[in-house]
Amino acid sequence: METPIKMEAAAIMARSDGYRTKGRQLILSYLEATKERTVSVSEIQEFMEQQGNPVNVSTIYRNLDALVAQGKVMKFVADKGDKSTYRYIEPEHDCHKHLHIQCVKCGKVIHLECDFMRSIEKHVLEEHGISLLCENSILYGVCQGCKST
Ligand SMILES: [Zn+2]
Ligand SMILES: [Zn+2]
CATH class of the missing domain: 3.30.1490.190 (Ferric-uptake regulator, C-terminal dimerisarion domain)
Structure with missing residues (x-):
């Protein structure tokens, strides 16, 4: 009876994957809407809460890192290194x-x-x-x- 367990695991993975993608898309859409300026992680967190999709800071950082790696978002490292800000990269x-x-x-x-x-x-x-x-x-x-x- 190995197959049903495997299927269950796959279903859970698909669900969590979908959830992750949704969160990332929300973050990206927020950055796109604010592309005129840079935003901080706490602003993103506030936005996610307003959207009824609260996420913790480490999840936001993980998503931002992925978006930076994909070349969709630019990261600016602040002087003191503690508060980086992010901005959407306009393809044009x-x-x-x-x-x-x-x-x-x-x-x-x-x-x-x-x-x-x-x-x-x-x-x-x-x-x-x-x-x-x-x-x-x-x-x-x-x-x-x-x-x-
Ligand atoms: Zn000004
Ligand atoms: Zn530019």
């Missing part, structure tokens, strides 16, 4: 190839998709011997909208 932007600058007032992220990126990369590499990792770097500033208020 080549976000791995340029830096981003974030407004410290409204949190909006601007893509630095201009020619000067190549000069920075070249300079940093040739003069300082460092290969720039756009991936985990973010610059801070104040955007036009926030400056005028």
